[in-house]
Amino acid sequence: MRHWRGFVIALLFLLLPVLLSACWDRVEIDQRGFVAGVAIDKSNRKEETSQKLGKAPELVGTYQMLIPSGLRSGNKDAGKPGAAYFNLSVTERSMMALTARMSAKTSRTPYFEHLQVIIISNEAVQGNQTDFADILDFFLRNNEMRRDINVLIADGSANALLSVKSMNESYPVAYIDSTLNNYKKTSYMRPESRIGYVHEQILKNVSFTIQKISSYADGISLTGAALFDSDHRFVGFLSGTETGGLNFLKGEVKGGVVETNLDDQIIDLDIEHATRKIKARRENGHYKFTVSIKAEGTIGKSIQKLDVTKLSAIREMEQLFAKEIVKLSKKTLQTLQKKYKKDAIGLGLYLYQNKMMSWKEMSENWEEGKQLFTEADVEVKAEVNIRRLGNINQSERE
Template sequence: MTSWRKRATVLLFLLHAVLLSACWDRVEIDQRGFVAGVAIDKEPQREETSQKQGKAPEIVGTYQMLVPSGLRSGGKEGGSPGAAFFNMSVTERSIMALSARMAAKTSRTPYFEHLQVILLSNEAVKDGRLDFADILDFFLRNNEMRRDINVLIADGDAKRLLSVKSMNESYPAAYIDSAINNYKKTCYMRPESRIGYVHEQILKNVSFTIQKISAYEDGISLTGAALFDSHHRFVAFLSGSETGGLNFLKGDVKGGVVETSMDDDIIDFDIERATRNIKARREGDNFKFTVEIEAEGTIGKSIRKLDVAKLSSIRKMEDLFAKEIVQLSEKTIRTLQKKYKKDAIGLGMHLYQNKLMSWEELSENWEDGRQLFADATIEVKAEVNIRRLGNINQSERR
């Protein structure tokens, strides 16, 4: 009997422990300060003081806080009565300190589980005293953060992008987050740069690119990309055409349009799918790479009097589109090899995965030291297949 009572007492204590600890950290939803977007800029006014004192530069963190009542009513411009959001800025020397300062200024505790975008100004990430990995450390380490938060590099001030007109969305962070997915409709912007992906690139010590964002008229533009080297230092921005070539070279094209000229007129190729294959052959201390690109799609625009139903016309257009893809890719290769000497294409990773012994011999001199990447031979071949002609054969009679 005594043994039974002891067991019952232990079970009762265990049951109480489970029931009483279930909501120990509960915070009512109306007491949370939902953060939808964060912008990080360098504080320019105190730069000279920081340099003299040998301290890290001060950074400005701008937090976009959501107002649930404003979201229900459709929302207005930030800061106005009935607005769906408001922006609040604080200045400190670290991201963790920014969050602590932020908590002291707002009536609701900042809550990051619904954070959608992190915008970092190019001035902040290119400052040698602000390590890129250190900036992201807080967002990677905090248990409220998700691995699918989008990271973008802003050309200019990042905080002003959290105040752009949000078009079809209730607040700017949602507008930016929605626009990021449009990479499937254009070749000239990089695929989404989620913080989990960026973290993987930093750990691999490889050169990589992140989506670029800039203010454009009343909205934003995501054309181009931010280039980082294998030491995760910001190098430069790639143009839209260079980003398009990079997408083809990396096999990241999900859609978009290739435009070229034919008989003094413009023709368009609407890409539906594209693939790329890399072949590598060692020649002494150097490698020769052949990048084979295949693209399929439909005619988006043709010459008015051209009969696209003719096989000869189709073959001619396929050759012209393939030539345009090769030229676009070769322009990117020249920029990466000769100007920046950074392997954002991923050729070094291809060697690591497929020719490990050779890679281990050359890896230390791939981008650094002898910079073998800059001397590598890279040949691009492209093949285009027009699968559909659209709904018509001709725009007008010949």
């Protein structure tokens, strides 16, 4: 018995150093390089072919690194004493190589757990040489990354967006990240494209859209959307109006304004809620789809001649707003079917989920081959309910 007791005590003493070494891989917080945003562009440098790397194009990665002391001082000018951030650019042929090269150029260990946005230029994912999924693969596999990082496609230089000026944020990425939430106030923006959502679309092999971002003299714009096909290749951009129609067709409108004309004057509906339902029936070997949209909102602007307290006036406005939503949706549908030939609405996904036997017959020819999507008969219906008239019934005297 004494022999076993001594053995147990000796074993505990041997294990004690192991238990005390739980932080073997720790990095002190003042030695971390906090990466807030990453921008990926295609290099303009003349590419050198390599037998080992093939024709993989060079990428320029720009990393926005935060300076904690600068965040306290509120200095927004990069490169100046007390600045809140600095941008570091490197050139390589893969994301892993970009990060490795960047690590060799900064005195602090790159740390991605606080990464907020990934911005990729449309040129970097245009054509067949660069795979969009390959770029995202690095971020999806890294254990420091979160699934809620926002992914954006830049119309033009992604690098330039990490240097935009902001009046009310300490660094450009914070300005961009805050603006992304404004999709609840306008239907001309797509909902946030988080990396987890984008990964799901890639795995489903469906066409999808991602938030578009562009820069201009006074800041940034998030109007519009970037369209990708089922092979996750960049196809083109949708305008703000087309994006608004897409949001209605997908039932993803969280807010925004619908305008229409009544007696040669503008009236506005402030959208508070919108849904959509899809139905499909087969006729003569082809499917006919019906997309039914229901929207609710508040009158944002009325006209002096209209008595908004009368039910007949309310019904007249509801019909006009419904026609405007149908018009907006059909414009988007026309663009997707005839110009891009890509089903970003999700009609094919509906058939996959609800008409599996029929979908197996046509899946290979939906967007490719015979391109059945381009010939699909889609009827759009809309119903609008005005729930409130705003805070006043009359804005001026007759």
